[in-house]
Amino acid sequence: MSSSSSSSLDGESVDQESPRTRSWWKLFLLALVVIIALPFVAFGIYYARIEVPEPNEVATAQVAYIYASDGETELARIVPPDGNRKQISLDEVPAHVQDAVLAAEDREFWTNSGFSLSGFLRAGLGVITGNSSAGGGSTITQQYVKNVLVGNERSVERKLKELAYSIKMTNQWDKETILQAYLNTVYFGRNAYGIHSASQAYFDKPVSELTVEEGALLASLIQLPSQLDPWNDRQGSEARWNYVLDGMVEMGVIDAAQRADARFPETRDPAEYSAYTEATGPNGHIKDRVIAELESIGLTEQDVTTRGLQITTTIDMQTQNATLNAVEANLAGLQEDARAAVVSVEPATGAIRGYYGGDDGTGWDYANAPLQTGSTFKIFGLAAALQQGIPLTARYSSEPVTLPGGTTITNASGTCGTCSIEKALVQSYNTSFIRLQSDLANTTWDTADMAHALGMARELPGVGETLREQGGQPFDGIILGQYQTRAVDMSAALATLANRGVWHRTHFIEEVKASDGEVLYEFNPNQGERRVSAQVADNVMQAMGPIAGGSGAPLAGGRPSAAKTGTAQLGNTGYNKDAWMVGGTPQLMTSVWIGTADNTTPIFNAYGGNMYGANTPADIWKMTLDGALEGRDFEEFHPAEPVTYGGYGGRRAYARGRDVFSPNSTEQTTTSESSTSESSSATTSAGTSADPNSPNPGEPTPGGSEPQPDTPPSNTGGNVPAPPAPAPAPAPAPAPAPAPAPDPAPAPEAALAETF
Incomplete structure (x- = not known):
């Protein structure tokens, strides 16, 4: 009985558990159905909702190429943030290179539907289990979709989108279009995106010249681009390369004999390619200026990074090479922190034919840096005087002159007593030009306005208004390059x-052209504006004519030139910090600056003495122009029609036997060689802006009146006395060698020393 009862209990127990077990099985099967069906439902939704763009609508980042004026010499590249890329057509890729990529990444590409089911399931399992090494197995179509449309986030949702896009793309695009798009976007390492850039990065050759072995190596890199670079892992790279070649045999695109003869190819040094594409040398500064100009002419960042721009610059390689050779040859003998800037401009067009701002293309660009110009600025005071009817024959005293604040200005090169302003320019007499400036209608304003009218920037980054004293009238030292x-x-x-x-x-x-040949921009060379009369310009060139020869830098073969030197002193130390030689020929105008890296220490010549414009700057200037103009015709400057007294509304102080200066002048620090103190230059603003009431505030007119083309200024009234008789020239006293001294207290203005 107990046995029967026990059996009954056992039976009841079994009967009670069976429904519960069956319920769990139902839940499990339902969950399994949901897990399996949900991705398919989601896939169906994505497939119905997504729109595959047309091939030409997919904007992928491309490199912009910067060329010299010949349209062939590559100077630099503008590489987008996601790498170095240039679009090419599939026809430009040899069949054996295409086959190598398929052997490496998708051997069933021509027959599959855009996806690999086994690869998809394997990758999905990896996402669910968190196993990042589960692998991919993605087809070429899937890889392309991931690269340009859906990204590489590790999620089931992203994978479903990738699958939907891949299948739909295969239905809408032909296989050749997909393969071309893939080859133009896939990453090969070394910051090279696309087969074109990869061919340059690894073999320094166009894609069309790749061999079977080289194509196989590039294809082998796609799986792990950086890790499989032969320079990082030669053994691993060779193993993957062999896998690709074996696959090509399996696909029937190469035979066993070709496979047996294949030898692992050598690649170029990655550092060499990186330095070239990043333009870390002098061309880096050209690249920066080109990028800034692209923005100013209205091309957007998207244009620059997605349209494969081909930018032809004004840089003439004969001029550029002459510039680089001149700098290299002449800086070699100077102190370690010596720096140079050289810019050559073609007068007829404004084209910058040569540009050097330093060897470090990612560092400071000295050609684009604000620097004190010394006596080169006398050119603009002279032009303003000529514009106002003061001729080159006007005579000025070169004796020391005392400013209202008590500062005495002298010359570094003695005196002539009283001589023509033309001679004063050649000898660079500071005192004569201070007197000349006081005779201008608006004194220092006119010097500044003339400089701006001729091409000086009105504002500079980090400086603000140029050629102004904190927005007000410039000090007298402007004409001396303060x-x-x-x-x-x-x-x-x-x-x-x-x-x-x-x-x-x-x-x-x-x-500027896009990769499809569309011209996006072309410079108009006929946009010149008259800024000063031809008569004034011709007279300035005439006055500058003898200076190159006097500086020991006559151009080769006696080629005519016009030039001016300039030097800026370092405080009251007696040493110089800036030295210039500027000028050129009717075909090319070149400015050369020499100084130090931080512009706060002295610059010495090759013999350890003070650096002047007639030293290294003149040597670089001559060597640059001789090289740039070799083989070109000799051109003369236009003969100057003399300016005669008249057409002038200012003062003629020198004729009244006294010195008259700007009422805004204040006390200055006296220096033995009429030099600007370092503290002064640090506390004065170098800037300017046009009068807002001017009809054309963007370009102020020198002398307050608009110059008429090719005609002398008209007489605006006022008596013009005859020049005074020359005073006897006193014997110049030898100046003692300056001893280094601590910087003086800040002064509002000082003049600059300059000598040949």
Whole structure:
């Protein structure tokens, strides 16, 4: 009985558990159905909702190429953030290179539907289990979709989108289009995206010249681009390369004999390619200027990074090579922190034909940096005087002159007593030009306005308004180069004078084309503006004519030139910190600056003495122009029609036997060689802006009146006395050698020393 009861209990127990077990099985099966069906439902939704773009609508980042004026010499590249890429057609890729990529990544590409089911399930399992090594197995179509449409986030949702896009793309695009798109976007390492860039990065050759072995190596890199670079893992790279070649045999695209003869190819040094594409040398500064100009002409960042731009610049390789050779040859003998800037501008067009801002293309660009110009700025005071009817024959005393604040200005090169302003320019007499400036209608304003009209920038980054004293009237030292300007602006202004007063916008870019051949921009060379009369410009060039020869830098073969030197002193130390040689020929105007890396320490010549414009700057200037113009015709400057007294509304102080200066002048620090103190240059703003009430505030007119083309200024009234008789020249006393001294207290203004 107990046995029967026990059996009954056992039976009841079994009967009670069976329904529960069956319920769990039902839940499990339902969950399994959901797990299996849900991805398919989601896939169906994605497939119905997504739209595959047309091939030409997929904007992929491409490299912009910067070329010299010949359209062939590559200077630099603008590489987008996601790498170095240039689009090419499938026809440009040899069949054996295409086959190598398929052998490496998708041997069933021509027959599959855009996806691999086994690869998809394996990758999905990896996402669910968190196993990142579960692998991919993605087809080429899936890889392309991931690269350009859905990204590489590890999620089931992303994988479903990838699958939907891949299948739909295969239905809408032909296989050749997909393969071309893939080859133009896939990453090969070394910052190279696409087969074109990869061919350059690894073999320094176009894709069309790749061998079977080289194509197989590039294909083998796709799986692990950086890790399988032969320079990082030669053994691993060779193993993957062999896998690709074996696959090509299996596919029937190469035979056993070709496979047996294959030898692992050597690749170029990655450092060599990286340095070239990143333009870390002098071309890096050209690249920066080109990028800035692209923005100014209205091309967007998207244009630059997605349209495969081919940018033809104004850089003439004969001029550029002459520039680089001149700098290298002449800086070699100077102190370690010596730096140089050289800019050459074509007067007839404003084209920048040569540009050097330093060897470090990612560092400071000295050609675009504000620097004190020294006596080169006398050119602009002279032009303003000529514009107002003061001729080259006007005579000025070169004796020391005392400013209202008590500062005495002297010359570094003695005196002439009283002599013509033309001779004073050649000898660079500071005192004569201080007197000349006081006779201008608006004194220092006119010097500044003339410089701006000829091409000096009105504002500079980090400086603000140029050629102004904290927005107000410039100090008297402006004519002696107290204020800062850039080498590129100096060349631009001189180019206007060499072009007989017609200004052209300085520019680096001649033409911009997209990769499809569309011309996006072309410079218009007929946009010149007259800024000063031809008569004034011709007279300035005449006055500058003897200076190159006097500086020991006559151009080869007696080629005519116009030039000026300049030097800025380092405080009251007696040492110089900036040295210039500027000028050129009717074909090319070149500005050369020499200084130190931080511009706060002295610069010495090759013999350890003070650096002057007639030293290294003149040597670089001559060597640059001789090389740039070799083989070109000799051109003369236009004969100057003399300016006669008249057409002038200012003062003639020197004729009244006294010195008259700007009422805004204040006390200055006296220096033995009429030099600007370092503290002064640090506390004065170097800047300018046009009068807002001017009809054309963007370009102020020198002397307050608009110059008429090719005609002398008209007489605006006022008595013009005859020049005074020359005073006897006193014997100049020898100046003692300056001893280094601590910087003086900040002074509002000082003059600059300059000598040949």
